[in-house]
Amino acid sequence: MDRKSARILLLVISLSAACTALPEVGSFADATIELNAALKTGGATAVAELKAIDADKQAKDLAAAWTVRDKTGVALVAYGESLRAIVDAGNQGKESAGKLIDSVTGLATAAGITIPGSSAALAVAGDTARFIYGQISLMRSAKSLEAALDAAEPAVTRIAEVLAKDLRQAGEIFDLAMTELEDSIQTEEEMQVRLGYRMALTDERGALYALDLSTISDLRKRIHELMKQDAATLTAEEKKELAKIREEEANLTAAEARLIEIQALIKATDQWHDPLEARLAEIRKRQRVGIAFFAAAVATTTRWAAAHDRLIQAVKERRPYSAQSLMEAAVQVRELTGRMREL
Amino acid sequence: MSEWDITTEEGWSDKLGKLLEEADTVGDAVADRKALSRRFVQFILRSRPNTEAIKALDVIANEARRSVLISAIDDRVAAISDRTAELVLLTKGIEETTANAEKAAQSIRLENAQGAVDGLAQSVKSIKALAASMKDADDEQVRTSLENALKTLINLKKKVQAVADAV
Numbered sequence: 001m002d003r004k005s006a007r008i009l010l011l012v013i014s015l016s017a018a019c020t021a022l023p024e025v026g027s028f029a030d031a032t033i034e035l036n037a038a039l040k041t042g043g044a045t046a047v048a049e050l051k052a053i054d055a056d057k058q059a060k061d062l063a064a065a066w067t068v069r070d071k072t073g074v075a076l077v078a079y080g081e082s083l084r085a086i087v088d089a090g091n092q093g094k095e096s097a098g099k100l101i102d103s104v105t106g107l108a109t110a111a112g113i114t115i116p117g118s119s120a121a122l123a124v125a126g127d128t129a130r131f132i133y134g135q136i137s138l139m140r141s142a143k144s145l146e147a148a149l150d151a152a153e154p155a156v157t158r159i160a161e162v163l164a165k166d167l168r169q170a171g172e173i174f175d176l177a178m179t180e181l182e183d184s185i186q187t188e189e190e191m192q193v194r195l196g197y198r199m200a201l202t203d204e205r206g207a208l209y210a211l212d213l214s215t216i217s218d219l220r221k222r223i224h225e226l227m228k229q230d231a232a233t234l235t236a237e238e239k240k241e242l243a244k245i246r247e248e249e250a251n252l253t254a255a256e257a258r259l260i261e262i263q264a265l266i267k268a269t270d271q272w273h274d275p276l277e278a279r280l281a282e283i284r285k286r287q288r289v290g291i292a293f294f295a296a297a298v299a300t301t302t303r304w305a306a307a308h309d310r311l312i313q314a315v316k317e318r319r320p321y322s323a324q325s326l327m328e329a330a331v332q333v334r335e336l337t338g339r340m341r342e343l
Numbered sequence: 344m345s346e347w348d349i350t351t352e353e354g355w356s357d358k359l360g361k362l363l364e365e366a367d368t369v370g371d372a373v374a375d376r377k378a379l380s381r382r383f384v385q386f387i388l389r390s391r392p393n394t395e396a397i398k399a400l401d402v403i404a405n406e407a408r409r410s411v412l413i414s415a416i417d418d419r420v421a422a423i424s425d426r427t428a429e430l431v432l433l434t435k436g437i438e439e440t441t442a443n444a445e446k447a448a449q450s451i452r453l454e455n456a457q458g459a460v461d462g463l464a465q466s467v468k469s470i471k472a473l474a475a476s477m478k479d480a481d482d483e484q485v486r487t488s489l490e491n492a493l494k495t496l497i498n499l500k501k502k503v504q505a506v507a508d509a510v
Contacts, residue, residue: 090451
């Protein structure tokens, strides 16, 4: 090849490479790692809750089915990493070429072969080779990336659909199991008797509150007024009124006494009711966090598939790629995964 | 008047009958299942007095309550399991794509060419050692050196083959 041809070749390669900026796939690969972690946590969490409610068969079946999901998650991470490896290889073409040139030079030296030309000329030739391969590797990388994305696209789309369904249903299993856990605690033989008793007391207290005990002092004042008069001077109507409000006052007094008694009885149940409420509150908190976690995991799976689609379009159209919304979802699911593990 | 204002055993028995009918027709939605389970809990806690007959009703109610939740769990576990075979196939497809992508990355990194050159360098080193040993060493040293040279050349052949295959 003469000098002119070499220059034209360099120019063509430079122009091609300028249009071959590789997309930043690192965020997609990172989000895939988060998706895998969420998948693993989701399955393990649902299985653990099934075991907690003694649904052993269901726990065993779900664990067996989820082993495949775990493998899928690992395969997706490897896929994301392979995309990252292609892009990195493309961006590091110069270094790869340099390393190979150094090895060849080392080999020639070891073999006692003298490479013709001055050392300065050899350095220029090496730099040129590095530059040319740097551009070629960018193009090869873009082509390989597009091929990999195209090949994976149908499977990625379907896997995301399946995993989103799986995570949604695993979330429902978790929710149902937590409900069973909470309800079964309340219906344990000893606890149901205690709770039934306390419930009866609170129902009765509610009925007494409805009586409006605040009127009792007015009734007493009126009775006192009527009683101050000489009984012989009371009109028939006043006598009738006195009898009525005396009865009313007696009823309310009894109700007031019963209310005080009930409040004391309810307070006495706090000794076992407070720890029970604390236990149930913990279960409800875990349930809320779990529901949020599974919802976030489903959303991340859907966004992950959409981000893959956008990545394909970006590579085909040679335009920049952003996985920001996917990363936001991934960060949220990571936080919830952490909280799930803490609870 | 509350639906729980029941005072007789017959009344509680009728109430349980209605709840069991609801359990037969309850929808698949999680919210519906949870709501029905909670109504069974209310039945168990509110039914009184605690006679043997009422206790027997409570036992039935508790079994029905658990069944409402567990049958919904069963349905979901079965649905997840049903999709497993498809997922296995899809995962294989992704693994294949990944393997090809990894090969492409290796090729772009010139790993095969690098391996061939490294192998060649090792051959040169071994052959040099052989030459040196043949000058002033005994037969044992010569044999060892030859064996090393042979192994190196076999490795080199494999590397060169890999490069040829990649091209």
